[in-house]
Amino acid sequence: MEKLPATETEAAAELETLASEIARHNRLYHTDDAPEISDAEYDALMRRNAAIEAAFPDLVRADSPSKLVGSAPAGHLAKVRHAQAMMSLDNAFSDDEVVEFVLRVRRFLKLGEDDRVALTAEPKIDGLSCSLRYENRKLVLAATRGDGQVGENVTPNVLTISDIPTELPADAPDVFEVRGEVYMAKDDFLALNARLLAEAEEAGKEARQFANPRNAAAGSLRQKDAAVTAARPLRFLAHGWGEASAVPGTTQYEVMKTIERWGFPLHPLFIECVQVEPALAQYRRIEKQRADLPFDIDGVVYKVDRLDWQARLGSVGRAPRWAIAHKFPAERAQTTLNAIDIQVGRTGKLTPVARLEPVTVGGVTVTNATLHNADEIARLGVRPGDRVVLQRAGDVIPQIVENLTRDDAREAYIFPTHCPICQSEATREEGEVDYRCTGGLICPAQRHERLRHFVSRGALDIEGLGDKTIAEFLELGWIAEPADIFRLAAHRDELLGREGWKDKSVDNLLAAIEAKRAPDAVRLLFGLGIRHVGSVTARDLLKRYSTLPAIQALADEVIALRGAMTPNEGEEASKFQTRLDKAIAEHIGVENVGAAVGHALADFFHEPHNRAVWDDLLAEVSPPPFVVEARDSEVSGQTIVFTGSLETLSRDEAKAQAESLGARVAGSVSAKTDLVVAGPGAGSKLKKAAELGIRVIDEAQWAEIVGSAR
Numbered sequence: 001m002e003k004l005p006a007t008e009t010e011a012a013a014e015l016e017t018l019a020s021e022i023a024r025h026n027r028l029y030h031t032d033d034a035p036e037i038s039d040a041e042y043d044a045l046m047r048r049n050a051a052i053e054a055a056f057p058d059l060v061r062a063d064s065p066s067k068l069v070g071s072a073p074a075g076h077l078a079k080v081r082h083a084q085a086m087m088s089l090d091n092a093f094s095d096d097e098v099v100e101f102v103l104r105v106r107r108f109l110k111l112g113e114d115d116r117v118a119l120t121a122e123p124k125i126d127g128l129s130c131s132l133r134y135e136n137r138k139l140v141l142a143a144t145r146g147d148g149q150v151g152e153n154v155t156p157n158v159l160t161i162s163d164i165p166t167e168l169p170a171d172a173p174d175v176f177e178v179r180g181e182v183y184m185a186k187d188d189f190l191a192l193n194a195r196l197l198a199e200a201e202e203a204g205k206e207a208r209q210f211a212n213p214r215n216a217a218a219g220s221l222r223q224k225d226a227a228v229t230a231a232r233p234l235r236f237l238a239h240g241w242g243e244a245s246a247v248p249g250t251t252q253y254e255v256m257k258t259i260e261r262w263g264f265p266l267h268p269l270f271i272e273c274v275q276v277e278p279a280l281a282q283y284r285r286i287e288k289q290r291a292d293l294p295f296d297i298d299g300v301v302y303k304v305d306r307l308d309w310q311a312r313l314g315s316v317g318r319a320p321r322w323a324i325a326h327k328f329p330a331e332r333a334q335t336t337l338n339a340i341d342i343q344v345g346r347t348g349k350l351t352p353v354a355r356l357e358p359v360t361v362g363g364v365t366v367t368n369a370t371l372h373n374a375d376e377i378a379r380l381g382v383r384p385g386d387r388v389v390l391q392r393a394g395d396v397i398p399q400i401v402e403n404l405t406r407d408d409a410r411e412a413y414i415f416p417t418h419c420p421i422c423q424s425e426a427t428r429e430e431g432e433v434d435y436r437c438t439g440g441l442i443c444p445a446q447r448h449e450r451l452r453h454f455v456s457r458g459a460l461d462i463e464g465l466g467d468k469t470i471a472e473f474l475e476l477g478w479i480a481e482p483a484d485i486f487r488l489a490a491h492r493d494e495l496l497g498r499e500g501w502k503d504k505s506v507d508n509l510l511a512a513i514e515a516k517r518a519p520d521a522v523r524l525l526f527g528l529g530i531r532h533v534g535s536v537t538a539r540d541l542l543k544r545y546s547t548l549p550a551i552q553a554l555a556d557e558v559i560a561l562r563g564a565m566t567p568n569e570g571e572e573a574s575k576f577q578t579r580l581d582k583a584i585a586e587h588i589g590v591e592n593v594g595a596a597v598g599h600a601l602a603d604f605f606h607e608p609h610n611r612a613v614w615d616d617l618l619a620e621v622s623p624p625p626f627v628v629e630a631r632d633s634e635v636s637g638q639t640i641v642f643t644g645s646l647e648t649l650s651r652d653e654a655k656a657q658a659e660s661l662g663a664r665v666a667g668s669v670s671a672k673t674d675l676v677v678a679g680p681g682a683g684s685k686l687k688k689a690a691e692l693g694i695r696v697i698d699e700a701q702w703a704e705i706v707g708s709a710r
Contacts, residue, residue, distance in 0.1 A: 004055050009581045011056040012667065013532075013596035015064070018049045020534040022065040043091055043327070058651070061592055077152035077222060083243040086131060086145040086179065088318045089301065089325040095280055098302065101324045102276045105304060108313060108321065118305040120252045121282040122239060122270040124325050126296040127183030128218040131242050132158065134176050137168040144222065148318065157221050158182075160230035163237075165263040177242030178264055182221050185294045188233035189213040192220075213296050238264040239301070251305045272305060283326055290328065299327040330391040333366075334404065335359035337386045340371065340413060342420045344445035347531055348437035350416070350426055352377055354388075354400055361392045369398040373433045374415035381406035383413045421445040429599070430577060436531075440610055447481075448474055450529050454482050458535055459527030460516050464509040472498075481613050482528070485513060486620040521548055521623040528614075532600040537593055542626035544590045544664050548618065555601035558584055562602060582668075589639060591655065591667040633709035636662035638674035641689075644682030646699055657706050669694065677702045 005011040022045050046065060053060050092098045102117050111117070129145035142158035143151035158164055161182065168176065184192070193209050193216075200207035210216035220232035238259050241247075249255040253272040260266045269286055273279040283300045290297060304310055304322040313321040336357040343351045352371040359366055369390055371377050380403045382388060389402035415435065419426050424439030437443050440450075451470050455462040465485070473479045478491050488495075489510050495501050525538040525548065533541070545551055561584060567576040581595035588598050604610050640663050642654050649657075654677070655665045666673060669688040676689040676696045689696050697705075 004052060007578055007582070008056060008059060008667075009578070009585045009594050011052050012059050012585070012592060013581075013594035015049065015052055015056075015059055015061055016534075016537060016592065016594060017532060017596065018045060018052075019061055019065060019536070020532070021045060022049065023534070043093075046091075059592075077154065077224070079146075079150050080141065080143045080153045081150050082131060082143065082148070083133070083177065086129060086148050086151070086242070087315060087320055088148070089323055090319045091299075092324050092326045098280060098283075098324065098326050099276055101302070105309070105313065105322065109309060116275050117309075118251075118275065119273045119279045119302045120256070120270065120305055121273055121279045121286075121300055121302055123267050123286050123293070123297040124299040124301045124327075125181045125183055125237055125239075125267070126212075126214045126298050127181030127237075128214070128221055130154070130158065130180060130182045130221070130236070132164060132178045132180075133243075134168050134172065134178070136174055137170070137172050139164070139166045152222060154221055156226035157223060157229040160226055161234045161236055163235050163265050168262050171248075172262060173244055173246040173248070175243060175245040177244065178238050178259055178262075179240045179242055180236055180238035180264070182217055182234055182236055183295050184213045184217040184220070184232070184234060186213055186296065187294065189216050192216055192232060235295075236265060237267055239266075247307065250307055252303050252307065252310070253305055255307070273302075287328055297328075299325050301325050330401075331361050332389055332391045332401070333359045333361045334387060335366075335390055337382055337384055337388050337400070339384050340377070340382070342416055344419060344421050344437055344443065345449065347529065348419075348439065348443065348446050350419070350435045350437065352415070354382070356388075356390065359390060361390055361398065366390060366392065366398045369400050371400060374428075374435060375433045377413055377415060381412065383410055385410070419443055419445070438607065440607060440613070442609055451479065451482065451485075453529050454527040455485065456527070459523050460519055461523070462516055463512040464505070465512075469509075481616065483613070483616040483620045486517070488513060517621055519621055519623050521626045524548065524617075524621065524623050525551065528604075528617075530600055530604045532597045537597055539626075540590050540593050541588075541597075543659065544588075546625045546627075548623060551601070552605060552614065554588065554598075555605040557587065558598045558602040559606060561587060562599075586668050586670045589664070589666045589668075589670065589672050591665045593667075631661055631709040633661040633663075633705060635675060635705060639664045639666050639672050640675045640677060641666050641669050641673050641685060642677045642679075643669075643685040644679030646677075646679045648699060648703070654702075657702075661706065661709050 005014055022042075025042055025045070049065050053064065092101060102119075105111075105117055106115070109115075131141075131143050131145070131151070132139060133141040133143075139155075139159070141153065142155045142164075143153055145151050159166065189210065189212070196209065197207045210219060216232075217234060220229055220234055223229045238256070241255065241259065247255060248258040251272075256266060256270065269282070269289070271282055273282060279300075279302050286297070286300050302324055304313065310320070310322040315321060337354050338357055339355040341353045341355060343353055345351060352373070354369040354371050356367055356369060371380075371382070380388075380400060382400060382403050386406065387404040388400045389404065390398050391401045392398045417426055417435075418424065419437035419439055422437065422439040422443040422445070424437050424443060426435040426437050428435045437446065440446060448470060451474070452467055454460060455465040455470070462485070470479070473488070476491075476494075478488060479485055492506060492510065495506050496503065521542050522535065522538045525533060525542065526535045541551060541554075545554060562580065565576075565580050565583060567573070571579075584595040584598040585593075588594075605614070635658070640658050642651060642658075642665065646654055658665050663675075669676060669685045669692065671692060673689070673692070673694050676685065676694055677699065678686050678689075678696050679699050686696065
């Protein structure tokens with residue numbers, strides 16, 4: 001395992017980065033049907049997050065990926081709340097981890113040596129999770145998983161899938177939710193892409209091509225028009241159930257076979273295993289048949305068979321304790337590396353991409369693979385012309401895992417130190433692996449993506465400024481930075497003369513832009529795409545600092561702090577960095593906002609061209625101060641630190657209470673702290689509060705303050 005952060009400051013900063021990164025990949029996978037990383041890479045991010053949370057339990061965030069399932073549903077379909085949450089599964093990557101899963105079950109249930117833990121085993125199909133609700137034996141609602149609590153209503157679309165019965169037999173319960181995966185077979189996926197390509201060529205348009213069967217199934221099911229879904233070859237496999245007025249059986253296997261009798265397809269390889277060894281043997285059988293199966297799978301799911309044991313085991317976080325997914329290792333092949341291209345992303349990240357001699361891996365022809373970063377290239381020692389081993393991890397994005405010709409006399413590949421697009425310097429922060437272009441909005445590669453992010457739904461949400469429109473305006477030279485968007489009215493007459501633009505569409509666009517002249521400060525700050533400043537962090541910062549000029553002042557203070565602090569005589573660089581990071585985090589004084597955010601703000605405002613963009617934008621818009629609605633209390637306007645174990649409420653609830661009283665919550669005690677609420681086990685923070693003469697109260701006294709607030 002990778003080395004864990006050494007300090008709370010480092011851990012908090014990495015957890016913040018992981019929360020933002022994983023949320024982005026959740027949105028790309030579950031909402032946009034456009035994943036950018038493999039399942040294996042995603043799993044590695046989740047394991048890293050879990051490891052840090054285990055080492056620093058007090059730093060678990062409210063938006064922690066360990067608490068979340070999937071992603072928020074998209075906006076074009078009606079939302080529906082699940083009667084019973086649709087949970088995710090924890091993963092195992094080896095036989096030993098599966099054995100440990102069974103041992104955990106035994107320990108939790110305090111089973112005797114003679115008690116056998118029977119399991120069911122079934123292929124883990126790579127589709128879109130769907131819940132089918134039957135009332136009085138008639139299908140009344142179909143919903144996607146969404147974020148596990150709220151999904152999308154896809155009932156009209158599901159009614160077009162022939163595998164799904166519209167009625168249950170007379171002996172079925174009055175209320176029963178069947179859950180499973182909507183999927184597309186491999187052959188049907190290839191035929192669909194071919195048909196879409198032919199139709200686009202006939203119409204003279206750009207063809208929509210799905211990346212893989214899972215994306216095709218998700219995109220087809222989540223259509224606004226059910227007629228489009230009906231024309232797509234979707235299938236369904238059941239794997240469980242949700243709310244039920246009565247459960248027709250006492251074991252997982254018995255209930256699933258009843259669901260099969262009702263007319264729902266189960267996979268033929270779904271079996272009952274008396275204990276863990278037969279379950280692992282079934283995993284081997286399924287793995288051997290994987291390539292020949294008509295649909296994509298990425299592992300095998302084991303579930304504790306007895307339902308009374310499932311009920312006792314319950315769930316932890318986002319996953320049940322009674323089930324686990326045993327993932328397959330990635331499939332591999334050999335090929336030749338023809339070239340290494342450098343791509344520049346929205347945040348300026350330089351990502352090396354391997355251009356390969358075409359090779360088939362797991363039935364898919366692969367021509368490109370990710371090389372991740374400069375360190376990975378150095379580790380592999382790859383250069384154009386090398387013979388390499390390719391892996392499709394999680395069956396999504398291929399990666400190179402081995403270089404078969406690294407020992408010849410050719411020179412090593414030199415990673416560029418300048419952006420290949422704008423030639424700005426490419427640098428990487430201390431302790432980071434990624435090089436990033438410092439050009440920001442002056443870099444054409446970043447400009448389009450940053451502007452698209454600026455007007456996106458989570459940021460300013462300007463209706464009518466889509467991807468193609470931004471590209472059009474960029475090409476015309478009408479926009480280059482966010483402030484230019486608010487000057488588009490000067491191009492009204494020119495725009496009317498362009499194809500596809502009429503009076504109404506132009507006026508609607510300009511009106512949508514004008515409506516954002518006084519934007520929400522959180523959305524504006526998030527929309528600027530400053531590294532480490534996601535929507536949650538932007539909100540946390542503005543709860544404390546209220547206005548955007550105050551955020552700029554904070555950045556200037558961090559710049560000054562970085563310039564003023566110097567290493568002590570003989571102090572190691574790593575220890576100085578830790579001391580500096582701690583000082584920056586304390587200066588910011590916002591819980592869950594660490595030094596990484598402070599450095600990112602300082603780096604942004606250190607660049608003159610970024611200051612010019614910022615000043616230009618604030619000359620066009622006037623975001624009002626961020627206001628937290630709060631009750632009057634004796635702690636309004638104060639900074640509070642909670643430390644130790646809280647016995648009657650969670651840390652998140654305590655933070656919410658403080659904010660509702662108009663107080664700010666910080667993660668560390670400093671001279672800016674007004675009040676410390678200490679529970680059992682309070683340590684260094686309580687000691688520091690005493691040294692600084694800060695008022696300290698216990699949980700009962702805090703409850704009195706909350707109760708007396710107006």
